[in-house]
Amino acid sequence: MWYHKPVVNKELLQSLPNLRIVASSGVGIDHLDLNLLSSFGVKVSNTPFIVSTDTADLGMALMLASSRRLVEGYEMAVSPDTEYFPADWLGAEVSGATLGIVGMGTIGYKVAERAKAFEMKILYHNRSQRKKEEESAVGAVYCKKIDDLLQQSDFVLLAVNLTPQTHKLIGKRELELMKPTATLINISRGLVVDQDALVEALQNKVIKAAALDVTYPEPLPRDHPLLKLKNVIITPHIGSATKKTRRIMMEEMTESIQAGIAGLPIPHEVL
Amino acid sequence: RPTIDRELLESLPNLKVIGNSGVGVDHLDLKMISSFGVKVTNTPHAVADPTADIGMALMLASARRLVEGCQIAVSPDTKHFAVDWLGVEVTRATLGIIGMGSIGYKVAQRARAFNMRILYHNRNRRRKEEEEAVGAHYCEKMEDLLQQSDFVMLIVNLTPETRRLIGKKELGLMKPTATLINISRGAVIDQDALVEALQSKVIRAAALDVTYPEPLPRDHPLLKLNNIIITPHIGTATVQAIHMMAEEAIANILAVLNGQPIPSEV
Numbered sequence: 001m002w003y004h005k006p007v008v009n010k011e012l013l014q015s016l017p018n019l020r021i022v023a024s025s026g027v028g029i030d031h032l033d034l035n036l037l038s039s040f041g042v043k044v045s046n047t048p049f050i051v052s053t054d055t056a057d058l059g060m061a062l063m064l065a066s067s068r069r070l071v072e073g074y075e076m077a078v079s080p081d082t083e084y085f086p087a088d089w090l091g092a093e094v095s096g097a098t099l100g101i102v103g104m105g106t107i108g109y110k111v112a113e114r115a116k117a118f119e120m121k122i123l124y125h126n127r128s129q130r131k132k133e134e135e136s137a138v139g140a141v142y143c144k145k146i147d148d149l150l151q152q153s154d155f156v157l158l159a160v161n162l163t164p165q166t167h168k169l170i171g172k173r174e175l176e177l178m179k180p181t182a183t184l185i186n187i188s189r190g191l192v193v194d195q196d197a198l199v200e201a202l203q204n205k206v207i208k209a210a211a212l213d214v215t216y217p218e219p220l221p222r223d224h225p226l227l228k229l230k231n232v233i234i235t236p237h238i239g240s241a242t243k244k245t246r247r248i249m250m251e252e253m254t255e256s257i258q259a260g261i262a263g264l265p266i267p268h269e270v271l
Numbered sequence: 272r273p274t275i276d277r278e279l280l281e282s283l284p285n286l287k288v289i290g291n292s293g294v295g296v297d298h299l300d301l302k303m304i305s306s307f308g309v310k311v312t313n314t315p316h317a318v319a320d321p322t323a324d325i326g327m328a329l330m331l332a333s334a335r336r337l338v339e340g341c342q343i344a345v346s347p348d349t350k351h352f353a354v355d356w357l358g359v360e361v362t363r364a365t366l367g368i369i370g371m372g373s374i375g376y377k378v379a380q381r382a383r384a385f386n387m388r389i390l391y392h393n394r395n396r397r398r399k400e401e402e403e404a405v406g407a408h409y410c411e412k413m414e415d416l417l418q419q420s421d422f423v424m425l426i427v428n429l430t431p432e433t434r435r436l437i438g439k440k441e442l443g444l445m446k447p448t449a450t451l452i453n454i455s456r457g458a459v460i461d462q463d464a465l466v467e468a469l470q471s472k473v474i475r476a477a478a479l480d481v482t483y484p485e486p487l488p489r490d491h492p493l494l495k496l497n498n499i500i501i502t503p504h505i506g507t508a509t510v511q512a513i514h515m516m517a518e519e520a521i522a523n524i525l526a527v528l529n530g531q532p533i534p535s536e537v
Contacts, residue, residue, distance in 0.1 A: 002354045053362040057385065061331035068328050068509070070502060071341050077501040078494045082486050085503040093509040095320040117384030118324065219349050227345045234344040235337060236352040242335070242360045 003218075003237075004031040013040045021260030023253040026240055027051050027107075029270050030162035030189060044270040045256035047249040049106060055159075055239035056110035059187045062211035062233065063155050066183050067094050071233050092154075092181070092208075095119055100153030102146065102169070103160030103188060104130055111157060112138040125149045150177040155185060162189035170194065175201040183209045187239055190216030199225045202232060213239050275299055280307045288527040290520040293507060294318045294374075296537050297429035297456060311537040312523035315373060317515035322426075322506040323377035326454045329478035329500065330422050333450050334361045338500050359421070359448070359475075362386050367420030369413065369436070370427030370455065371397055378424060379405040390416045417444040422452060429456035437461065442468040450476045454506055457483030466492045469499060480506050 002025045006012060013019065013036070021043045024032060029046055037044055065071060068091040076082055076089075095118045101108045104126040112122050115138075122140040124130075129142045143149040146169075150156060156178060160166045170184065171194035178184070184207060186193055195216060201207050209231040218237050226232055240249065252268060259266045273279060275289060280303075288310045291299065296313055304311055332338060335358040343349055343356075366382045368375045371393040379389050382405075389407040391397075396409045410416040417423060423445060427433045437451070438461035445451070451474055453460055462483060468474050476498040485504050487493055493501065507516065519535065526533045 003352075053386075054360060057331060057361050058335055060385075061328070061335050061337055064324060064328035065332055065337055068325060068505060070328055070332055070500075071338055073502040073505050074338050074500050077486065077503045080489050082489070082503075085486055089503070089505070090508050090510050090513060091505065093321055093511045094324050096511075114381075114384045117381045118327075119320075219344065219352055222347050222349070233337075233341050235335075235340040236344045236349075236356070238335060238340050238356070238358065241357050243357050244360050246357060 001025065008032055008037065010036065013037070013042065020263075021045060021257055021266065023256045023260070024270075025249050025253060028161060028189060030191075032270075034270065043260050043266055045253070045260070045266050045268045046270050047252045048268055050245055050248045050252060051240040052106045052110050054242050054245045055107045055187055056114060058213055058235070058239045059107075059111045059157055059159065059185060060114050062185050062187070062213060062235065063099075063157065063183070064094055066185070066209050066211040066233055067092050067097075067155070072230075094155075097121070097154040098123065098152055100124070100143070100149040100156045101140070102149065102156065102158050103166075104140070105159065105161070107187070108157075108159035109134070109138070111159060112140050123149045123152060146174070147177055150174055151179070153182055154179065155183050157185040158188045158192050160188050160192060162191055166192050168192070168194045170198075172197040172201070175206055178207050180205060180207065182207050183211065186210070186212045186214055188214060190214045190218065195226065199229070202226075202229050205231075209233075211235075213237055275304060277303065280304065280309065288312060288524050290524040291537075292516040292520050295428060295456060297458075299537075301537065310527050310533065312520070312527070312533060312535050313537055314516045314519035314523070315535055317512055317519045318507045319373045319377050321509045321512040322374045322454055323381060325480055325502070325506045326374075326378045326424055326426065326452060327381050329452050329454070329480060329502065330366070330424065330450070331361055333452070333476050333478040333500055334359050334364075334422070339497075359450075361422075363388070364421040365390065365419055367391070367410070367416040367423045368407070369393075369416065369423065369425050370433075371407070372426065372428070374454070375424075375426040376401070376405070378426065379407050387422075390420060392416045413441070414444055417441055418446070420449055421446065422450050424452040425455045425459050427455050427459060429458055433459050435459070435461045437465075439464040439467070442473055445474050447472060448475050450474065450478065453477070453479045453481055455481060457481045457485065462493065466496070469493075469496050472498075476500075478502075480504055 023045045027048045098121040101124040104124040125143045125146045211233045213235045291313045294315045365388040368391040371391040392410045392413045478500045480502045
């Protein structure tokens, strides 16, 4: 399956008595009811690691684009009304700024590796602390309390998976703890952020800007306030959208399906 | 601005120094200014980080079709996100840097963290330790770099030698899947040749922070192509960079006026 389609519910599973395996694209499995599938004896696989570098790259792309006002700048460069480029039109620097990574799994760590090369100061918050060598390799400092990360970061990047614990992880309280000059970047799942609280925070300049590859739902309704705000950039969930990666995802899904049908151990099984 | 010409210099007989903000001095007639006994300084240190960042930003935005993606995400006509809408990878791709000065080197440092294979072409080869630190391979012939790169980034200064450095021949040598990124000066590229190359898909795309002129005339073909992103010369457009450039320029000016060693004389 791609994205969240088809919806895997009781009716679908009842209508497919011979179904052996659901192979899901990407790493997230928040859209699947694992207990339900298990009760029907259906196995589940995903494509966990192949998406990591592209998603980390997109996180960096969003941070840079937002900070340097790339989309606005492009619009100015091509607008029929542009007569000259104003000298006082400024963005903010990424190099040397403080990046707070919420969720230091495979993707979060790859973001840290990239951000280090921009001489960013890296803070991270995670269920568990990483090994000392892993921290030193990217110069990342552990923040046991997410509040500490939120208060010190110029960029807050969400790279957690969506679970009941991370649902609305970032709400009004968390947004207010952030610096008014800070940018929120979401490459995880839309539901990790309380979207209504985000709209309010952006409207009232509680934070400076947001850059979202994911929303809830996708796409947003066309009259949603997030689409009208000037200090937001939204991309259409393209974290893993490159030719090479999608090809490998398909290969992995095919392998998992073949193994599932043959009753063999399934690569990338989600247990 | 202001345009430094003979009339201006003649009207300012006590002028000792022109403190340029930014690193490029291609807009200054250095010989003429020198003949008036006026020194010229620039601000090379302040510009390096933000310009390297913009180079990376443009490469990533172009490869991942960020601007197009934003347009889809907010368009009133969007009903769903297409699954077969794809960009190209940056991680592990080959980046060819033309012009490995301070800015080029900082780009290499950043690109290395994306596991990119880094080729570079420069007037002079860098020291072995410098190459090894960023994993950069020297291409004595620019053709070799052009033929192997997925991304070609121009970071030279504009001189008579680099004017139209990239023309029809060079674009023809690039891979059809390659992207050209320009953070140097518009005149380094033969713009007409670039338009043709983009229209005929000789190369995949271009991302330009600089053009000639700036801004482009509103009916210029570059503005109509959908495989190009252009930004309005914002390589140093950050609050921090503006401060640093001002400080660097002032330090240079004071050094000249006080007869001290000049940090960045051109």
